[in-house]
Amino acid sequence: MFKSIIKYFFIFLIAIAIVYQFQSSIAQLRLIPKGIVKLIFPEKRVRPNIKKETSLNKVEIINANSFEVHYELVESFSGYNKDKDGNFYEQHKSAGFYASKENSKTNLELYTRNGFVITGEEIKQFKLPNNYDSHNSKGGIRGIFYIDEERYAFMVTIKTGCQNVSIINLDKNIEIFDTDCLPDYQQIHFDGVGGASVHNDENVLLSIGAPTNSSELIRNLAQKENSFYGKIISINKRNIKNFFNNNEKIEIKIFTKGHRNPQGLAKVEDKIFGAEHGPKGGDEINILSKNKNYGWPVASYGTKYESIISASYELNHLKNNFQEPLIQFTPSIAISDLTNCTKQMTDYYERNGCLIGTTLREQGLIIILLNQDLDRVIGYEKIEFGHRLRHLAKKKNGQLYFEDDGSIYVTSDSGEVLKVNFKFMKD
Numbered sequence: 432m433f434k435s436i437i438k439y440f441f442i443f444l445i446a447i448a449i450v451y452q453f454q455s456s457i458a459q460l461r462l463i464p465k466g467i468v469k470l471i472f473p474e475k476r477v478r479p480n481i482k483k484e485t486s487l488n489k490v491e492i493i494n495a496n497s498f499e500v501h502y503e504l505v506e507s508f509s510g511y512n513k514d515k516d517g518n519f520y521e522q523h524k525s526a527g528f529y530a531s532k533e534n535s536k537t538n539l540e541l542y543t544r545n546g547f548v549i550t551g552e553e554i555k556q557f558k559l560p561n562n563y564d565s566h567n568s569k570g571g572i573r574g575i576f577y578i579d580e581e582r583y584a585f586m587v588t589i590k591t592g593c594q595n596v597s598i599i600n601l602d603k604n605i606e607i608f609d610t611d612c613l614p615d616y617q618q619i620h621f622d623g624v625g626g627a628s629v630h631n632d633e634n635v636l637l638s639i640g641a642p643t644n645s646s647e648l649i650r651n652l653a654q655k656e657n658s659f660y661g662k663i664i665s666i667n668k669r670n671i672k673n674f675f676n677n678n679e680k681i682e683i684k685i686f687t688k689g690h691r692n693p694q695g696l697a698k699v700e701d702k703i704f705g706a707e708h709g710p711k712g713g714d715e716i717n718i719l720s721k722n723k724n725y726g727w728p729v730a731s732y733g734t735k736y737e738s739i740i741s742a743s744y745e746l747n748h749l750k751n752n753f754q755e756p757l758i759q760f761t762p763s764i765a766i767s768d769l770t771n772c773t774k775q776m777t778d779y780y781e782r783n784g785c786l787i788g789t790t791l792r793e794q795g796l797i798i799i800l801l802n803q804d805l806d807r808v809i810g811y812e813k814i815e816f817g818h819r820l821r822h823l824a825k826k827k828n829g830q831l832y833f834e835d836d837g838s839i840y841v842t843s844d845s846g847e848v849l850k851v852n853f854k855f856m857k858d
Contacts, residue, residue: 466591473561476545479523479554482510495814499854504847507551512846521568525842527575528822530832544571558604564589566621574626576635577827578668585626596624608681610659618646623692629829635666636686638693644736650728653689663687689725695769697786702805706769706788709733712761726753732761758808765792768823771830775837779855789820819844
């Protein structure tokens with residue numbers, strides 16, 4: 432009797448494995464006709480429609496610990512996430528946000544996930560490759576960076592039998608690089624694919640996450656040397672230039688590995704910092720050092736999504752030869768963008784060791800103070816806006832853009848661009 436139970440139990444397990452594999456194969460086969468359809472019929476993209484409607488007052492004041500935060504609505508961008516009927520549209524969220532100054536005037540450029548750029552004066556649509564994919568609004572363009580005044584997009588793509596991400600030159604509509612195809616197609620969640628960038632001397636660093644909440648196959652790519660998922664990659668700017676001028680092959684190098692969903696990259700002096708979302712808890716800010724491993728999905732201070740109880744990952748990073756985070760946040764604050772602070776901030780805090788980030792769950796900004804060697808957190812302050820803040824306006828080199836008075840610009844997921852100024856009060 433006992434042997435029969437064991438026998439049927441193993442048969443049951445084998446049947447489950449076959450069914451699971453069959454479902455996975457069917458899901459993969461569905462990508463073949465979908466890829467062909469995309470090749471023939473590109474995805475129609477909804478145009479943003481600037482609405483002079485917002486839930487924000489034109490000017491607000493927030494009392495922080497020892498200073499005031501004044502912010503005002505940049506009305507020419509108000510409601511950019513609406514369609515022509517005034518309905519919220521996920522693909523109009525910001526994918527990148529840049530600013531420059533010309534003739535004493537600040538020019539803002541907000542890039543949307545579905546390939547538009549909004550300047551406040553006009554809305555321009557980029558031509559995208561046919562393999563662009565919004566993935567039920569979780570995909571689209573997830574990052575923008577500049578090389579030699581030309582714009583590049585980090586974009587979710589679907590090809591015949593393959594779903595992955597690629598880098599395209601937006602101005603030329605040419606794909607220069609694409610990643611390996613993702614497994615476990617039913618468990619892809621492209622909100623976790625990263626897309627942050629920062630310039631590091633002759634290279635651009637770009638973050639690529641392991642885009643899933645519950646797929647072990649996708650999570651494990653973060654530790655695989657032959658996969659670009661869960662990595663910070665390095666792109667040589669001269670190599671990109673020679674690709675177009677001399678047909679030189681693109682060589683992408685892995686800078687660091689073991690990342691879950693890195694959405695922010697910053698450079699202060701000679702150090703690179705990265706911000707990434709943990710699972711349930713465990714959001715991290717890391718000092719990124721070349722060829723180091725940051726532990727995902729083996730080690731994390733968060734807990735597992737798919738567990739009935741809050742099952743932990745391994746907590747001790749060093750025990751596994753991983754890098755410990757500079758700081759971790761549990762519960763999650765959902766830190767998104769990350770960059771250096773303004774000159775006014777570093778003067779006020781009397782240190783260059785200052786980072787500023789946007790938060791989605793905490794709905795505001797976070798200021799993080801570091802010691803003189805930039806390797807230890809002294810403390811941080813959260814400033815609540817009551818809106819999910821996504822991107823800070825950057826210069827083309829990936830550093831924070833700020834006005835002469837220290838004002839910065841930030842996008843919100845509710846469809847506004849805010850101009851933010853810190854009124855420091857020091858005797």
